[in-house]
Amino acid sequence: MTTRRSFLKSAGGSAALATMSPAAIASVNSAEQHNAPSEDLFKLGMAGYTFVNFNLDQSLEMMKKTDVHYLCIKDFHLPLTSTPEQITAFHEKLAKSGVTGYAVGPIYMKTTQEVDNAFAYAKRVGVKLIIGVPNTELLPYVDKKVKEYDFRYAIHNHGPDIALYPNAVSIYSAIKDLDARIGFCFDMGHDRRNGDDPVADLQTYAKRIFDIHLKNVTAATKEGKTCELGRGVIDIPAFVDMLRKVKYEGSCSLEYEKDMKDPLAGIAESVGYFKGVCDASRKRKS
Numbered sequence: 001m002t003t004r005r006s007f008l009k010s011a012g013g014s015a016a017l018a019t020m021s022p023a024a025i026a027s028v029n030s031a032e033q034h035n036a037p038s039e040d041l042f043k044l045g046m047a048g049y050t051f052v053n054f055n056l057d058q059s060l061e062m063m064k065k066t067d068v069h070y071l072c073i074k075d076f077h078l079p080l081t082s083t084p085e086q087i088t089a090f091h092e093k094l095a096k097s098g099v100t101g102y103a104v105g106p107i108y109m110k111t112t113q114e115v116d117n118a119f120a121y122a123k124r125v126g127v128k129l130i131i132g133v134p135n136t137e138l139l140p141y142v143d144k145k146v147k148e149y150d151f152r153y154a155i156h157n158h159g160p161d162i163a164l165y166p167n168a169v170s171i172y173s174a175i176k177d178l179d180a181r182i183g184f185c186f187d188m189g190h191d192r193r194n195g196d197d198p199v200a201d202l203q204t205y206a207k208r209i210f211d212i213h214l215k216n217v218t219a220a221t222k223e224g225k226t227c228e229l230g231r232g233v234i235d236i237p238a239f240v241d242m243l244r245k246v247k248y249e250g251s252c253s254l255e256y257e258k259d260m261k262d263p264l265a266g267i268a269e270s271v272g273y274f275k276g277v278c279d280a281s282r283k284r285k286s
Contacts, residue, residue: 105131
């Protein structure tokens with residue numbers, strides 16, 4: 001029941017729920033809360049890049065329809081030059097939609113000034129996690145800024161598309177001797193497109209993974225494309241099991257890069273599938 005209801009609610013079945021009386025819905029909610037296993041340590045979010053073709057209002061409406069409440073903030077919704085007043089208005093808009101902005105990025109950094117700008121921006125926004133792609137020669141400076149601000153800094157892997165940080169091991173090799181607050185934004189789709197195993201890499205590098213871009217892809221090659229979460233070559237149930245095994249506490253933020261000018265159906269299917277997998281595997285292990 002929990003799995004079915006989660007899928008229906010997330011994947012566009014709210015019309016069916018709308019036919020139920022408020023008392024009936026309350027009864028179902030009460031039963032679910034009574035019977036549900038303990039909550040996972042990780043949370044479901046949305047990577048802001050999913051909404052590159054939409055303004056903030058449109059993006060929040062899609063998040064509301066799919067029942068997702070955490071957002072990694074991209075600068076096309078909140079520019080790096082935003083004033084305190086603009087940032088306050090931004091957070092107020094998120095709050096009205098029941099959404100929390102938990103991080104900023106990815107932000108590309110090619111100079112020390114761009115590193116400075118990113119840390120100052122994150123501080124103004126009020127988050128303590130930056131998703132970044134710094135040139136490797138900047139890593140000692142990033143290390144210094146992490147210590148200064150007491151922020152976490154998560155480097156995003158991009159698979160075979162660019163030479164900078166193609167996979168998990170390339171990130172780890174670059175940061176292993178740096179401050180422990182420097183880690184990964186682990187893009188599991190790009191990891192698989194690079195020919196690597198996201199489940200194994202999650203286990204290996206768990207202590208330095210601070211954020212996850214949740215996605216599936218059509219092939220374990222450079223030609224692989226983003227697809228609905230349940231339709232690709234990554235074993236999502238095994239990935240969820242590993243999230244629990246390593247006690248991952250960050251966000252799994254869906255980055256849906258298919259049909260990006262009309263993504264709602266794919267987002268809803270992916271969110272519903274992920275919630276269904278989580279519900280079903282919890283019940284199986286309880």
